[in-house]
Structures are given as C-alpha cells and as structure tokens.
Amino acid sequence: MNVLVVDDDFRVADLHARAVAAVPGFAVVATAGTCAEARLVLARRRAQGQPPPDLALVDVYLPDGSGLDLVAELDCDAMVLSAATETATFRRALRSGALGYLLKPFDEAALAGRLRAYARYRRLLDARPGVDQDVVDGAVRALHSEAAPARGAASATRDLVLQALQDAAEPLSAADVATATGISRATAQRHLAALDAEGRLQLQLRYGTTGRPEQRYAHRPH
Numbered sequence: 482m483n484v485l486v487v488d489d490d491f492r493v494a495d496l497h498a499r500a501v502a503a504v505p506g507f508a509v510v511a512t513a514g515t516c517a518e519a520r521l522v523l524a525r526r527r528a529q530g531q532p533p534p535d536l537a538l539v540d541v542y543l544p545d546g547s548g549l550d551l552v553a554e555l556d557c558d559a560m561v562l563s564a565a566t567e568t569a570t571f572r573r574a575l576r577s578g579a580l581g582y583l584l585k586p587f588d589e590a591a592l593a594g595r596l597r598a599y600a601r602y603r604r605l606l607d608a609r610p611g612v613d614q615d616v617v618d619g620a621v622r623a624l625h626s627e628a629a630p631a632r633g634a635a636s637a638t639r640d641l642v643l644q645a646l647q648d649a650a651e652p653l654s655a656a657d658v659a660t661a662t663g664i665s666r667a668t669a670q671r672h673l674a675a676l677d678a679e680g681r682l683q684l685q686l687r688y689g690t691t692g693r694p695e696q697r698y699a700h701r702p703h
Contacts, residue, residue, distance in 0.1 A: 482600060485534040486512045487519045487551065488562070489543050493585075497538055497562065500589040504596045510534055516546045523556075533557040536599060541565045541574070553577040560595060562587075580624060598626050601641065601663040619644040638664060642672045643681070643700060652685050652697035673698050 488494040498509040513519035533556045539548040541563040552559045560581040561574045602624040626637035645661040658669040686694040
C-alpha cells in the first residue's frame with residue numbers, strides 16, 4: 482500500500498512516515514507540508530504514468546488551506562490525523578470522504594492498528610468485482626476493527642473469519658483463513674476453534690501422505 486503523508490510540521494510528517502514504513506505491506510511514496518505540495522506530488526505521479534497513492538494521511542490545519550478540502554478532491558482513500566476536536570470538523574471530515582479520524586497526539590501503535598485495519602478492508606474488497614450487503618458490512622467492520630474496544634475487535638475478527646468461510650468455494654484451513662482475512666494463523670486458529678465449539682462450523686480432516694491430518698473448516702448453514 483502506497484501512502485502520502487500531508488502535515489505542515491516536517492518533524493511530525495517524518496514521525497508518521499516512519500510509523501507507516503514500519504507496518505509490513507506499507508510504503509511512503511511522498512510527504513507534503515501544504516495542500517499545494519500534495520497536489521504537486523499527485524500531478525507528478527500522473528505525469529509519470531504512476532497511479533495515485535492507495536492512502537493519504539492528512540492533517541486538517543495546513544498553511545494554505547484545510548486538509549479536508551484536499552481530502553475531498555483526492556483520487557485515493559484518506560484518513561485524517563489531526564488535533565482538531567470540534568464535532569463539526571469531525572463530521573466534515575467524514576462528509577469529505579475520510580475513512581478514519583485519529584486524534585493527535587497518538588502513539589505509533591494506534592496508527593499501525595488503523596493501517597492494518599485498512600489493509601484488511603482492502604483485501605476484502607480488492608478480490609471482488611462487486612459487493613453484496615454481507616461484503617459491505619464485513620468491509621466496514623474490518624476498517625474499524627482496530628479502533629474498537631478489545632471485545633468489539635474480537636467480534637469483528639470473528640465476523641471476518643465467518644465471512645471468509647462463507648465466501649470460500651471449499652473448506653479452508655487456518656492458514657487459508659489467515660491469508661484471506663489478514664490476521665495471523667494463530668488468531669485464525671483460535672477463532673476457528675471457538676466457532677467450531679459453538680457448532681457453527683463443519684470440521685473436515687484432509688489426510689496427506691505423512692504427518693497429522695490437516696483440519697479444514699466450512700461454514701455450517703443455520
């Protein structure tokens with residue numbers, strides 16, 4: 482995932498860029514300190530035949546205008562990282578198209594969590610030519626799972642596991658579920674075991690030539 486960081490404080494922009502680069506699967510393509518600089522970065526990418534970034538991290542207060550105006554015109558997804566706590570600003574950010582709103586100051590782990598959630602959201606959608614309501618609801622849960630309280634995050638992850646099994650044409654292993662949802666294999670195995678204990682899955686064993694049989698799971702219709 483290619484990311485553009487927009488913040489008028491170059492030290493803050495650098496901190497955000499390093500936090501992004503530390504998350505596997507993400508890379509910073511540019512930083513900008515103003516709306517004009519961000520627009521120039523995007524224009525140069527277009528002129529060179531490069532696609533727009535996947536995601537922009539944008540501050541609200543920029544020297545030459547509001548970052549929310551920039552969010553509204555971006556041809557990519559965006560999250561707002563700002564110290565602005567006014568309700569009206571938050572609502573305007575959502576109206577402008579921001580997928581998330583992270584209040585400064587925040588630690589690196591908070592930003593990393595939002596990025597991982599965004600990656601899961603993209604994985605759920607990018608593999609499909611279209612959506613139905615279940616896919617839409619699952620994508621929204623994926624996008625906000627890292628921002629939810631621990632119990633809510635666990636519930637959202639469980640929903641992702643169930644959705645992956647429902648979408649699959651054949652039973653999946655824990656490794657398959659981990660790949661489909663973006664969670665770790667251990668987390669996938671934990672949720673699969675819990676769902677199986679609740680009677681919500683059908684367990685099958687696949688025998689190889691050597692070793693223990695592989696456990697594979699399918700969603701059990703109600």
